[in-house]
Amino acid sequence: MSCFVGVRYPSPFWRWVWVVAFTLVLVGSPASVAESSPRLCLLKSREAPFYTEAQKGFVEGLARLGYPVGQRVELEVFVLTGTKHDSAVLSTLMRRQPDLIVALGTDAALALKNLYQELEVERPTPIVFALVPDPLGLGIVESLERSGRPFAGGSLMVPPAKQFRLLRDLLPKARRLGVFYNQGNPLSTRLVEAARSEATGLGWELHAVPVRSSSEVAQQLNTLKGQVDALWVIPDAVSASGEGLQAMLAFAQREQVPIMGFSSTLVRQGALVALEVNFTDQGAQTAELAVRILEGAQPAELPVSPPRRLVLSLNLKTVRQMNLQIPEALLNLADEVIDQ
């Protein structure tokens, strides 16, 4: 009888060995599921060297934090044109259904904010912004301590103490400083408040002129004629843009009043000096924020992070025009010297 069975079927033990071997082969093969990596979209306000720098810093920062682009994250870059085609750019971006959007510059952040308001999306894609001088004034965030919106990002506000120290080193004789600020912007107000106490500490006079519009700056400038030794331009969406800025630059040249600005762009336009953020580092900082959000942090809970690395820019031409005496050592230590 046993013979009868044995002839028909192979020995169970060997069958077993085969089954186990086959299973091992199956399991050993790369059966792990290829998970889809998060998709990031980067929106630039336009093509500009500093945006490119920030983008580079962002990509490097991602890689440093364990998210190399192309391996653990996908990154797609969109650029606004400032024309009517922008809506198409935005809709293409939204159609990609990114896990996170990076907005570089005021225009990009503002466009996304408006888009979110229009769409009234229930669960908006988190946005990390960078190189936005006045996020509070633009209404992108509710406060600096807590964003309160799907927007998280870094500010460009360099502490006034640092700026004033630099100005004092550059212009030791300057005692009166004029500044225009938008009264309706709490950020500007707070900055001016801090600056006021700082100025008092230095024994300076701070002429802080509240304005409501850019055009008001031009009118108010005349009141400062002969009253100030230097003008301080702060990143304020109202006072430091368009007409107001042009008026200030013209005033500076006319009245031989040097300007301390907040960006190297301003220095290129004729301001004497600016202490601004390092764009590459800003990009890296943005990457850190992005990673935190990707790993579960809520953008609305995050504070607006202050700048880290700074860049000191000086305009030699302005120095010559105004016939200023700048210490040689300071000139040598400047990060960017513009002479044109």
Add this chain to the structure above:
Amino acid sequence: MRPFLRAPFTSLRTGLLVLYCVMALLPTLLAGIMLMLYMRTQLDRLGTDYQHRALRLTETSQRKLREASEQTIQETFLQIQSNQRRFMSLHTNESTHQQERLLRQAFSKLDRAVQQNTEHTQQRIKKRVKVIGGSLQETLLKQQHRATERLTSQVQRAIRGTMATLVSQNALQLTRSLSYQVEEFFNHAISMLTLVAQQPAVQTFRDPESRWILESLQRREPSYQMLALLDAEDHPKQVVTDHPSLGEVAKRFFSEAGAHSRTFQAHINPELVLMPKRVPADAQTSSRYPLLAISVPIRIRGNKVQGTVFALLSLERIAHLVQALRIGKQSYTLLCTEEGMILAHRDLLKIGSKDIEHRELLERTLREGIQTALEVEGRSMLVATLPLRLQACKCHTLTWVMASVQPTSEAYALAIHLNTELQRAAEENNRTTVASMQQATYSAQEAFLSEVETHKQSLRVNLKHLFTEAQSQVRDQTQRLARQQVQEASRTLQEGTKQAAAALRTALAREGSAEYRYMKEALLPLVQTVLPTFEQRLLLAFLLALGLILLMSLVGGWKINHSLIKPIQRLAKATHAVTTGDLSQRVVIPGGCELARLAHAFNQMVEALDQSRRELQQAQAQLVQSAKMASLGTLASGVAHELNQPLAIIRALAQQNLNALKNLQEKMASEPSTAPDFLTTLPEDLHLIEQQTGRMMRIIQHLRTFARKSGGEEFEAVDLNEVAQNALILLREQLRNRNITLEEHYATDLPPVQGDANALEQVLLNLLTNARDALEDRSDAKIIITTRTIQEGEQLWVEVSVADNGIGIPPEIQSQIFDPFFTTKEAGKGTGLGLSISFDILQKHHGILQLVSTPNEGTTFFVRLPASQSAQAAA
């Protein structure tokens, strides 16, 4: 009419009587003759028939008797034969059955024995095979189970081991790379500070320049949260920081930093510094990170220590480095110091705190090196901890611990997967083994059983075959023996029976022939005596019946004439009288028969007819009057217009004359000599006034005559020309106002007609009004009135025709226009009675109203009246 009606009634009476008599007598006569003839032939035939039948009856009875006797003989013979046969076969069958029974018993015993034997064998085989199969299966399963368990545990152990090794190796590798990077970071910081220390401005502590250098370093690398230059006495000469409080915190490190500087050594203090105060406003995220005090000596030309460059370095960069180290997707890495302060963590809020989850593990790691552990906090995690020893500077080694935390579900994903696969495979194998064992057992059983079964079957077949053979042999022999005996017995019996039958037949034949002869001779004379007497009696009865019928028909005829024909004649007479208009006729028939009831109904009918005629006459008179009033109403406006104009003229003339007269009086008063000119025109005017007034009077006079109710049927001789002209008096002016041309053709020698002039005028007025309305809005409107005489056979007619060239009357409504209340005019304009009334009037005058109409060409109405008797006679 009367003679025509009477003739059929007289002939009816006589005809009815003649017919009645003929109908009663002729059939009786014919029937009598026919009956006589028929009876005669029938009797003849009956006699012969009776004779024949009696003979045939005798013959038949004789034959039947013969047949019956023969049949009885035959039956008796057959019965004897069958009895004999039955007895024989019974005897034979019994013996056969007995033998068969014995045979069958023997064979069934044999069969049962075979069956029992087979069943027993089969059961034993089944039992044995099952027992063997079961034990085999059990052994196999047990072996398999043991093998599976062994394999599973081996595989699991192997995988766990591999995983642990893998995790620890991975962690080791991570630690190695991390410690390298951290050391690099420190080296970089020290070399940066060394570079600062080598700056001439720093070496001489020159005021703004040395500060600028520190500031620009901090600007470029914000990890230096605080930078200071210490002089040889460890006093700070320059402090650069965004957080002034850090200066205070750093003071306690100055002396130690200075001490190391004096031995020409850079120094990293293992003690970590936390930002003294976390400012909520302007919260710097980087302020969460712990700080490390670093110092390098300021040396001039390498041998003289001038002071120290001191820095508090933020560990943010290191935290980022740690954050980037990960094994799996859900894993994270944390870094802490020997004391347990967290330097890097996925959760930023935990950085800088000492609240560490894996304290015990940490201590063990520091003692014994790499550790792995399973922790369950909500879900099971695999934690690997490793010490990280860093050569920070020449005199100090920093000992930190790195922990890699990974959910076990992720870490052991492979092991778990493999395990489940193994389990599945083992189960599958067990299932197949059991199934195949069962299959094998079953098929073995089947094979054995089928073999035994075939054996049994063949045995049984053989037995059955033997049995049938024996049975057939026994039956054959018994039957042959029985058949011989039966044949012999039947032969002797048949012969005896045949002899008896022959004797019986001869006796019967003799008796039958004698009886037949007697019957034939006695019957014939009897028939011949009966026949003549029967004929005489029949003739007498027939004549008597004929006389009786004649008498009865005469009485019936008189009765019919009296009670049926006479009353009908009376009824007919009365009906004729009613037809001619005499409604006073009544018929009385006595009795309650149908005719009496008919007479009563007739009387009622005539009465009702009389009543309705009276009502009709009244209604007609009213209708004529109302139609007249209606036409008068339509005429009124025209009359008013007509009267208005002459009156206006009269008034104007009167005024003129009054003025003239006044002037004349004045003139006459002043200048009596001047002759008044107007006196010549005055008579003319006055004449005109008189003329117009006359016309007015005529119109009014006519209106009054017309409006007067016609006074019944008193006809008089009327001239139709006059009637037509009178009608035109009322309408002429209206027709002129509507631009309708009127043509009048009056025959000069028109004979008068008998009639009512007013009624006839109304007829013409109706026709003219219709013509006027049909010509509405037509430019060449025209109405032609013609009178003429027509001779038609002996009858002389007077005809008036009114023709218009209007829209015409469509053929489909021509038949309806004489119906009362039919109108095509709009509501309120016509009554729809005009033509209907005209038709009635003409009927009363025995006249005719006809029309010829062609659509869009016009309509002509013809009024035809018989000329008066005198005119007829003249013609």
